[in-house]
Amino acid sequence: MGTTSLKRSLVDIALEQIRLRIDSGAWSLGQRLPPEPELAEILGMSRNTVREAVRVLTFSGVLEVRQGDGTYVRACADPLDTMLALARGSIEQALEARAVIEVEAARLAALRRSDADIVELRQALEASESLYGSPRLDDYIAHDLAFHQRVVDSAHNPLLSELYRYFSRVIRAGLERTISEPGRPQPAFELHRQLLAAIERGDADAAATANRALLI
Template sequence: MTDIAPLIKRSLVDQALEQLRWRITEGKWAIGERLPTEPELSAELGISRNTVREAMRVLAFSGLIEIRQGDGSYLRSMSDPLGTMRVLSHCSLEQAQETRQILEVQAIGLAALRRTEHDLKVLRVALDASAALYHGDLEAYISADLVFHQYLVDAAHNTALSELYQYFSAIVGAQLRQTLNITPRRQAVFDLHTELLDAVEQQDPQRAKSLCRQLINEP
């Protein structure tokens, strides 16, 4: 059966953000225009003023709006990088695996061709840190594992891929969390990480990509 549940649950603030971003995208307000007040938005969206306030803070942090103390909020931009995370947070486990197959596998194939000695040194340190946590606290292990995988993608020396993977890493973490909460951690699975790093060091892109696929299918 296909897993269709979102990997990251949506909060009330997330729902408010979705409605506000939709209005911005649809051109409800022009750049430079003053937005409705919090009470007005609260009534329009049917949500509490506190929820509206938190959503507006997120929009200000992402650069979409400017909050002027004592004056109000003004639209600054219609391009929202945090909207990428909103879309990603709705993906299912199956969708996350498919996306990793496209993004991470190809990046690691490039990493095997382009890695430097400095990359290998950083990767070994990251893998050792991850190994020390593999049978311990789950959240600590996931954090360390994400660092290792980010360094692998970084070794491709493609800033666009690195940036995309950094956005996607929250979904990778959610995927690992969902899987490892119900599946016992096995040393044989972790050992695939060591084999993967060996393939990158030996500049064997086909083997590196094959091992990466195994890890994605069986974290």
């Protein structure tokens, strides 16, 4: 085994050991990890190996390095693993999961939206409508997802917003394929307008119903 392969395997072991401690709750969300020398001693690894493992986990979003402060646990699951799991699903599964998020978000948006949210929703819907039917399908999809992201953002739940933003990246490629399929129902902008109107008047049930109809 060459030096590079050996180094890589040691880094993998360090990654596994850090993840196991996070998964077990030994290092909880938001907790600061021990300083590098102590961490290397705990793991029984060299400081260079530990430093590389921390770099990998920081890149993937599990850890966060705060200059002059230390390294903190940012997530209890590896976002890259989550992305891979989502990518393995079918477009039908992705759309089902999207519907679960959007319908409840629309209900919350009707109850929590601000006047500024309504302005941004109108602007996003107008931009989406203006691009429908143009040869730039990817631009239309981006603007359509932006409108739905605005709906989710209007629920004023940062976790829900981030989840949907993350999820939208996964389903975008699938939407480019399915929207252009012959015979597939095309976007119903009247339903989009009904959704916006329901959110504006604070009708949670109507907002959820309109959003659900959009995703059938």
